[in-house]
Amino acid sequence: MRTQIAVVGAGPAGLLLAHLLRLEGLDAVVLETRQREHVLSRIRAGVLEPGTVDVLREAGLGARLDRAGLEHQGFSLRFDGAEHRIALTELTGKSITVYGQQEVVRDLLDAAEPEPWFGVSDVVLHEVTTDRPSVTFTDADGIARTLHCEVIAGCDGFHGVSRNAVPVTCCERAFPYSWLGILAKTPPAHHELIYAHHERGFALHSMRSPELTRLYLQVAPDERLDDWPEDRIWEELVLRLGTACEPGPLVEKGITSMRAFVAEPMRHGRLFLAGDAAHIVPPTGAKGLNLAVADVALLSKALTSLLLHGRDGNALSYSDVRLRAAWRAERFSTEMTEMLHRSADPFEQRLSLARLRRVASSTAAATALAQDYVGSSEGA
Numbered sequence: 214m215r216t217q218i219a220v221v222g223a224g225p226a227g228l229l230l231a232h233l234l235r236l237e238g239l240d241a242v243v244l245e246t247r248q249r250e251h252v253l254s255r256i257r258a259g260v261l262e263p264g265t266v267d268v269l270r271e272a273g274l275g276a277r278l279d280r281a282g283l284e285h286q287g288f289s290l291r292f293d294g295a296e297h298r299i300a301l302t303e304l305t306g307k308s309i310t311v312y313g314q315q316e317v318v319r320d321l322l323d324a325a326e327p328e329p330w331f332g333v334s335d336v337v338l339h340e341v342t343t344d345r346p347s348v349t350f351t352d353a354d355g356i357a358r359t360l361h362c363e364v365i366a367g368c369d370g371f372h373g374v375s376r377n378a379v380p381v382t383c384c385e386r387a388f389p390y391s392w393l394g395i396l397a398k399t400p401p402a403h404h405e406l407i408y409a410h411h412e413r414g415f416a417l418h419s420m421r422s423p424e425l426t427r428l429y430l431q432v433a434p435d436e437r438l439d440d441w442p443e444d445r446i447w448e449e450l451v452l453r454l455g456t457a458c459e460p461g462p463l464v465e466k467g468i469t470s471m472r473a474f475v476a477e478p479m480r481h482g483r484l485f486l487a488g489d490a491a492h493i494v495p496p497t498g499a500k501g502l503n504l505a506v507a508d509v510a511l512l513s514k515a516l517t518s519l520l521l522h523g524r525d526g527n528a529l530s531y532s533d534v535r536l537r538a539a540w541r542a543e544r545f546s547t548e549m550t551e552m553l554h555r556s557a558d559p560f561e562q563r564l565s566l567a568r569l570r571r572v573a574s575s576t577a578a579a580t581a582l583a584q585d586y587v588g589s590s591e592g593a
C-alpha cells in the first residue's frame with residue numbers, strides 16, 4: 214500500500230489532520246488500534262477555544278457544532294463560600310464553546326473518506342529519517358501490511374508508539390491529584406461552568422447539553438471507582454460546588470490521573486508528532502484538545518507546503534513553534550491546577566487562596582486568566 218501521509222492514531226488530532234490534508238488534495242491513511250465504537254464513545258474534553266472552533270468551521274465541520282455547541286461568555290470561580298464570575302467576553306471580546314470531544318470525533322468520522330483502518334495491531338514505524346518512510350501493521354483480519362509513505366504523523370496519544378521513534382527529551386510532572394469524572398443525564402445546575410476550590414477538594418461543574426451534565430471531583434491518586442458509590446459522588450459535589458445538583462443516571466464514570474508531559478523535539482526527519490503523543494497538560498483549564506487541534510492546523514499547512522510545493526520552511530519550524538505553544542499551555546494549566554486544587558501542604562493551601570483572591574479582586578489578573586482561557590494571550 215502507498216499513501217502520501219501515514220497518520221498513526223484516530224483521535225481528534227489524527228482525524229482532523231487527515232481531513233485537513235485531504236482538503237488540500239493530499240492523500241492520507243489513518244491507522245487506529247481501537248475499534249470505531251470505542252473511539253466514538255470515549256468521553257473526554259469539552260471546552261473549545263474560539264481558535265479551535267474557527268479551524269473546525271473552516272474545515273467544513275461546523276454544521277452540528279453551530280447547532281449543538283453552547284456558547285459561554287464567562288465561568289465562575291467559587292471559593293471562600295462566594296462566587297466570582299470571570300467575564301470572558303467582557304474581558305477579552307471572545308467566548309468559548311462547550312461541545313464534547315466525542316462530538317468533534319463523530320463529526321470527523323462522518324466526514325472521513327476513506328475511513329481509518331480500525332482494529333490494527335503491531336504498528337511499527339520504519340526509516341523515518343529518509344524520504345521514504347513506512348509503517349508496518351497487522352490489519353483487523355490478521356493480515357500483515359506495509360504502508361509506504363512520504364511522511365508519518367504520530368497522532369497516537371500519550372500511550373502510542375510514534376514517540377519511541379524520535380530521540381526525545383521528556384519533561385514530566387505528576388500531580389498528587391486525580392479527577393473522578395461523571396457524565397450524568399440531568400440538567401446542568403448552573404448555566405455556566407463552575408470551578409470550585411473547597412477545603413474538601415476541587416470540583417468542576419460543566420455540561421454537554423441542556424440535558425447532560427459533566428462533573429469532576431478531585432480525589433487522591435490511589436482512590437478507586439469502587440470507593441465512590443453514586444450517592445457519595447452527588448453528596449460530595451453539592452458540598453464542594455455549593456449548589457444543589459439533581460442526581461441523574463450516569464452515562465460514564467472514570468478516574469484520570471493528572472500529569473504534565475512534553476517530548477522535545479516534535480519532529481524527527483519525516484516523522485512529526487502532534488497532540489497527546491507530544492504533550493499532555495493537567496486538565497484544569499481544558500487545554501489538551503485545543504492544543505492538539507492547533508498542532509495539526511499548523512502541521513497540515515507545513516505538510517502541504519512540503520509535499521505539494523517542495524517548500525520546507527514550516528516543516529522545519531513546526532517543532533519549535535508548537536513546543537512554545539505547548540509550554541504556554543503547561544504554564545497556564547499548572548497555574549490553574551495549583552490555584553484550584555486543595556493541597557495537603559498548609560503553605561500551598563494558603564497560596565491557592567491568595568491566588569484566587571487576587572484573580573477575584575484585580576481586573577488585570579482576571580483579564581490575564583481570561584486571555585489564557587480563551588487562548589488569546591500570545592501569538593499562535
Ligand code: FAD
Nearest residue numbers: 222224225226246257258369370373488489499500501502
Ligand atoms: P488521543 O485522543 O489520545 O488519540 C490517540 C489515538 O491513537 C487513540 O484513538 C488511540 O487509540 C490511538 N493509538 C494509540 N496507540 C496507537 C498505535 N500504536 N497505533 C495506532 N493508533 C494508536 N482534555 C481536556 O482539555 N479536558 C478534559 O476534561 C480532558 N479529559 C481527559 C480524560 C482522559 C481519560 C484523557 C486520556 C484525556 C483527557 N483530556 C482532556 C485530554 C484530551 O482529551 C486530549 O488532549 C486529546 O484527546 C488529544 O487528542 P489526540 O488525538 O492527540 O490523542
Ligand code: DHB
Nearest residue numbers: 258259419496497498499
Ligand atoms: C471540562 C473539562 C475541563 O478540563 C475543564 O477545565 C472544563 C470543562 C469538560 O469536560 O467539560
